[in-house]
Amino acid sequence: MSIRIATINDVREAEDVIRNHVSPVPLIRSYALEKKLGLPSSRRVWLKDYGWTPVGSFKLLGALNWMSNNLERIGQRSVVAHSSGNFASGISFAGMRFEKRVVVIMPDSAARVKFDLTRSFGAEIRTYDISQDHLTGERDRLTREIAEEEGAIQASPYDDPYVIAGNGVGGLEIVNELRAVGRDVSQFFCQVSGGGLMAGHALAIADGFPQAKIIGVEPEGADDFCQSLKAGHRIRVERPTSICDGLLSYDVGEHNWPILQQHVPQAVSIPDAATQQAMKWLYKVHGLRTEPSGAITTAALLSGNVRLDGEGDIVIVLSGRNLDEESFQEWITIS
Known part of the structure; x- marks a missing residue:
């Protein structure tokens, strides 16, 4: 394809x-x-x-452009993404600007400032153990489950x-x-x-x-x-x-x-x-x-x-x- x-x-x-x-x-x-x-x-x-x-990083640039160009596809659904922290706050900021619900999957070891920034713009956070992710694939599994079970639209932090x-x-x-x-x-x-x-x-x-x-x-x-x-x-x-x-x-x-x-x-x-x-x-x-x-x-x-x-x-x-x-x-x- x-x-x-x-x-x-x-x-x-x-x-x-x-x-x-x-x-x-x-x-x-x-x-x-x-x-x-x-x-x-x-x-x-x-x-x-x-x-x-x-948001203290470059990540909101891509997040804003992604959100703007996917508004029709998103409609009333949520947006889900995984991130070590900076795209989390970026997509959260974009969700705030475009009034869309955002759920982000973050490692439980992420910096507190990244958790705080992400929450400050209104996103919901769910965490995973990054030290075992190479074995469990938990990050991608959680993201996929939210997309499938909640009908959320998945945003890639970089591959888009x-x-x-x-x-x-x-x-x-x-x-x-x-x-x-x-x-x-x-x-x-x-x-x-x-x-x-x-x-x-x-x-x-x-x-x-x-x-x-x-x-x-x-x-x-x-x-x-x-x-x-x-x-x-x-x-x-x-x-x-x-x-x-x-x-x-x-x-x-x-x-x-x-x-x-x-x-x-x-x-x-x-x-x-x-x-x-x-x-x-x-x-x-x-x-x-x-x-x-x-x-x-x-x-x-x-x-x-x-x-x-x-x-x-x-x-x-x-x-x-x-x-x-x-x-x-x-x-x-x-x-």
């Missing part, structure tokens, strides 16, 4: 939807990273910080063309803002989990800055995309592990893979210790309490594992800031 792959035109159409609900998030120049990396004065580093959204296109609006924001001031981009760093964030941004960045090298970033213990690139087909990691709870998908989505294959030629895997160092650096230098999944792209730069060739600017995505204070303090208390 053929699937519909999102395009740059889908991203442009999603922009009108997103602007009805949220403003663009900041693109912040990091003078400190430019100095740390030893870049010449002609090159700049930009942080696209999705911590500024109403409307979700991809909505996420890509953030990439359009980057392109429009930098082109407006005459800047060019040499490297673009973005997290890869299920691939919804990267696929959407890759469409926008490749269209606006076709010469830019788009680089995926994953945790070492959840590097299915790195393995997939090498193999030339999607690889599934049966038990992904990392402090980056938002990057623990088993594989990239079916809708995402063709876009990633076309536009993302390189990916790097980062050890959790390097991500912790990046979290500490972002807090010390920029005052940002960034969750591990958000800080991992900064870790890719600070680790020195990627050559920063070219003369253009560098853009890195900070995908979210939702983490509990105790966990944050524990992770940044390193030498």
Whole structure:
């Protein structure tokens, strides 16, 4: 069965939807990273910080576009989705905006702040044991049961063309803002989990800055995309592990893979210790309490594992800031 792959035109159409609900998030120049990396004065580093959204991550972009484009199908029924936490609050926010009931399946170990945000927008939460999910498949079973028994419409957190296109609006924001001031981009760093964030941004960045090298970033213990690139087909990691709870998908989505294959030629895997160092650096230098999944792209730069060739600017995505204070303090208390 053929699937519909999102395009740059889908991203442009999603922009009108997103602007009805949220403003663009900041693109912040990091003078400190430019100095740390030893870049010449002609090159700049930009942080696209999705911590500024109403849900503290990028996830509401795809959720809003998905909800807007599925209203007729949803009708009076509920929406159900599984999420480690950030899509949970994103789809909950979308449900609030479009007055739809939302049920989300979350791991019982998710950060309290993610539970609180999700409930604050009105969603109902049901939990599962993520440590055993690779054996039990409980996450997918619960989601499927709610869809079947309650007649709910299932929303994918990443493997859907409307979700991809909505996420890509953030990439359009980057392109429009930098082109407006005459800047060019040499490297673009973005997290890869299920691939919804990267696929959407890759469409926008490749269209606006076709010469830019788009680089995926994953945790070492959840590097299915790195393995997939090498193999030339999607690889599934049966038990992904990392402090980056938002990057623990088993594989990239079916809708995402063709876009990633076309536009993302390189990916790097980062050890959790390097991500912790990046979290500490972002807090010390920029005052940002960034969750591990958000800080991992900064870790890719600070680790020195990627050559920063070219003369253009560098853009890195900070995908979210939702983490509990105790966990944050524990992770940044390193030498």
